[in-house]
Amino acid sequence: MTGTAYTADLKEALTGDREARFVWLCNFEVENQWARGHTGLPAARITTTAATVQRMEELGALLAEPTDHLLLDRPLDPGYRAYAEKTGLGAPTELITRAPAGEDGTSGAVLDSPELLDRLRVLAGGGAYLMPMGNSPLEQEICRRTGLRPAVPGPETSARVNSKIYSRRLTEELGLRAIPGFTCETVGELHRALDDSLRDGGPVIVKDAYGVSGKGLIVLDSRKKADRLLRMVDRRARSSGDDAIHVVVERFLPKRFDLNYQFTIARDGRVRFDFAKEALTSGGVHLGHVMPAALSPVQHESLVAAAERLGARLFEDGFFGVVGVDALLGRDDLVYPVLEINARLNMSSYQGQVTERFLAPGGAALAKHYPLRISAPVSFDEVAHALGDLARPPVDGTGLVVTCFGTVNAQAGTSLPFDGRLYTLLFAADRHGLGDLDRRTTEALHRLGTTERTP
Structure with missing residues (x-):
């Protein structure tokens, strides 16, 4: 037995062709590209796990189909490739860059690999699509140089809808139950948001608009910590002459568990609800999922309804493709359907074929x-x-x-x-x-x- 319907369904939604040939690019650090020009928290960038995040691109091996190609900056372990084939899902053809990835990840390494670009041009001539985890100017440049058709919207749209500020504003605009909090685009707005949030006590979380997996995130559980952060922000603003900052401030809610659900927006605007899972997290860092989620039918339907409304609005804003949404089930059994919107492939996406198979x-x-x-x-x-x-x-x-x-x-x-x-x-x-x-x-x-x- 080989294959499942999961990836074929995705190809049909994005291209109209279930047998489309994809060149997969699992650029897990795409948020770094989207964040350029957006001032976040004044903290050092976490780099200790950069090499590990880079290697996570291999997750694409069990999402791609055997007729597809997977861009990597180094080959799969031969034993693991043989193992992947034994699962019954097969494994894609590997396309390896000339040198290991640098600061711009595998996308940058692809652009620095002339022979690989030539091979991509051949695939483009056969009608192949580039399927990145998320689209940025780097992936757009790969398409420009090779003729590969992008299977996803352009980088400007992708960056706009993946901002946490966009997530909060869209949630409020649609009247969905929202986590109490604020969006901040100036230092003054951050001062006011922290004053308001800390007035009643209790910790708050401040997140960069494009932070991911614990990066660009700080928990403030006292006025003293908040004042320390504000002094750093004020000092930077005075030094640069620019008071811009792009963060959200949210209060902590008592919860039963975190949730992650996914839906797919087809090129014609149709919205398909894919699944809902319990998300395992610690300190804002993703640790895994349990499925199915322990939700009542009413709670599950509230996620489906939220997905329909979010999907319709995202499509109006020019987005189509996979959307993963972080949510939570409160201790009061109420579903809060949007913590943040990740309008790109996510960890759950890479589990799709394996889950459907087993x-x-x-x-x-x-x-x-x-x-x-x-x-x-x-x-x-x-x-x-x-x-x-x-x-x-x-x-x-x-x-x-x-x-x-x-x-x-x-x-x-x-x-x-x-x-x-x-x-x-x-x-x-x-x-x-x-x-x-x-x-x-x-x-x-x-x-x-x-x-x-x-x-």
Whole structure:
């Protein structure tokens, strides 16, 4: 058995052709491009995980179809490629850049690879599309130089609708239940937002308009911390002569759990609700998903209704494609349908084919990564050996799929030992079964070194 309908459905929505040939580019750091020209929080850019984020582009191997191509700055581990093919999903043709990615990621490396650009021109001549995770001027330039057709809207539209300021304003405009908070585009607005938010006590969170996965985010749980931040912002504004800042300020709400749901807007404006999952997060950092989400029918339908309204408005603003939305279920059992809109592929998107292939009716799945502490780089075959029987594809809705291996060795050379991540999807009949499988996986990975459990 090969393939699922998931990726073919996406191709049909974006191009009208279920058999379209895609060149996938999983540019996880696209927010860095969108953020240019938008002043955020005065904090040092977090770079310790940059190499790991770069290697996450390999997640595209299980979303692409065998007739597709996947742009990478280095080849897949041969053992992992063989494993991907054994899942029954197949694996795409790899297109490797001339040199490892630099500050501009694989997109920049593609533009610096003349032979690869020539190969892309051949694919463009055959009608192929470029399918980036998110579109920025770099991906637009790849299309310009090669003739590849973009499967997504232009970079200006993509940047506009992915701002957290856009998310808040759209939520308020549509009358959806919103997290209490403010949008700030000047230093004065930030002063007023913090004064108002902290007046009643309780922590608030300040987020860059284009921050992602814990970057560009600060939690203020006291007036003293807020004043320290404002002094830094004021000093920078005086020094630059520019009081612009692009952030949102939000209050914390008591919650049962975070949510992530996805919908797809076709080129003709049709909106299809894809799924809803419980999101596992810590300090604003994404850790994984549990599916299906423990929502009542009414709560689920409220997400579907929100998706329809958000999708229609995004389409009016020129966007089509995949939209992932972060939301939460409050402790009061009310659904708050928008924390932020990510109008691009997201972690849940990359799980689509695997989930459709292996999740049994009525079953449960857990997407998570296992932090590893290892003393030397390891091959995928060594990981598979440590996993033992768990390295076999799931049977009857039970088992494990490794969705990204390259992140295991991404930090090799930075220190000894070094930290790695193994991205997985676990399947079982129910959540109790997931817990058992999670424990077995953690114990097996101890053979590689020391593992640390994630929440």
